[in-house]
Amino acid sequence: MVNILQLFVENREFIFLIIVSIFLGIEVISNVPAVLHTPLMSGANAIHGVVIIGSIIIMLEAHPTNYLALILGFFAVVLGTLNVVGGFVVTNRMLEMFKKKEK
């Protein structure tokens, strides 16, 4: 219990940010027409690829001889990049079709 309270007090700014972001997320997509559900999901999928930053931090902080961390970190970077790059490219491909149509 003490631990949880401590975590809360130490990170209150972040917890505030989390709560505001939750409402922002809801607000931002609440008016999405059904037409855009798939691209939106795909775009959101690319955005959570931001987890790649965590893998880069691991690599930067790893001791140059800590090979376990380096190897795992390398895989994490590859996985994160797949998520980011693949996600944005797939979304862009879907949305290209919408664009063509407007001519």
Add this chain to the structure above:
Amino acid sequence: MTELLGLSILELCYIAASITFILGLKMLSSPDKARKGNLIAAYGMGIAILATILFKEELTADKWLNYALILAGLIVGTVIGTRMALKVKMTAMPQMVSFFNGMGGACAAVISLVEFDHVMHGGTISSGMLVVILLGLIIGSVSFSGSIIAYGKLEGKIGDKALPAGQILNIILLLGMLGMAIFMANTAEPQAIYIYILLGVSLLYGVLFVMPIGGADMPVVISLLNSFTGMAAAFGGFLYGNQAMLTGGILVGSAGTILTVLMCKAMNRSLTNVIIGSFGGGGTAAADDGEQGTIKEISVTDAAILLAYANKVTVVPGYGLAVAQAQHTVHNLEKILDDKGVEMNYAIHPVAGRMPGHMNVLLAEADVPYPKLLEMEDANDDMSNVDVVLVIGANDVVNPAAENDPSSPIYGMPIIKVLNAKNVIVMKRSMGKGYAGIENSLFFHDKNRMLFGDAKDSLEKLISEVKSL
């Protein structure tokens, strides 16, 4: 001073990235700005990645290997990711999204593994933060294995399998994972073996979670796993005190959850019911074969005559249209009918296909204009004025059992009420069941005629018949 400057630039870049994520999501919600929104978010992501590499730590010579591996990872990921994303067919888009989502989940899980290893080797950390690491591991792993199963199922490589007492097992696993995380956070000496057990159980849970789910639930599952990965990313952001990860992850987590809830509503099912996972298992057994009547086939010529002399035609597209890649062909039919003064539009069920909005994307590819795509409610309101409904490769979303058979697993799901129209033609490859694995009494109804064959093939024949009339 230089260090302070670097950190300031880093934080500014994170703020900029967070803003691009918000703007990107916002713009993705409107058709004419969506593409720009996606690009803006991508630029923001690029800035955040670059800034992290350059400014997070001071560049030192003894870490050359670290930097080399980061660059190698980025290059490998970019090359593979781009190739996969560019090669994938429109029909396989949903599983592609599911696959990339799984990669993000795996990334989050690996981060947690490394961080736990730090803790094991003398790193000091509060037990609260340890819980954050463990939650990142659990959610990331579930998201990874679940997404891969969803990918396999959509590719047709994995069938629906329900374990006996699968629901109870899932609940036990879920409680077990949470209990273990709490135990690990509070025990004085965490052992390395614990985290591998937790990893294994989480991966297993992801598999068992998605395995029994079939039918119309697949879009919901992908959307849910998408928001899971968002949450896993947010836990990482919390761990590192990183605003870009936090806002990006939370935004996707909450937006993805709302999208999931909207889809559940469209199918009249509760999220809990989806999470516990029961759709596919009970569904097949509940289908009764008792009230089958006879099926009436229609020839291509008769179907063409029916269409050409109608005033109003509505197409109900489904996954079969996507599989046959018949979106361009159906648009051609629309143009030819238009020349003959027949008004043709499309009734889009929110969960037709394998993803929300799947049909919209598909028809957009074939340049079908927006106003021709009717949402389910509008289509149903207008259904009594429609002369011919052409159901192309859709099944569950037009199954009257959803309205009149309380024992059916899809009972309560809103459907497109094609029987309110004057005539119905169902184009189908065979008498096979839909994705939910249940019988469709529509096929045996008086108003309905079946036109068997590949959707594209049949549509091409229809077009040439209509032309010759």
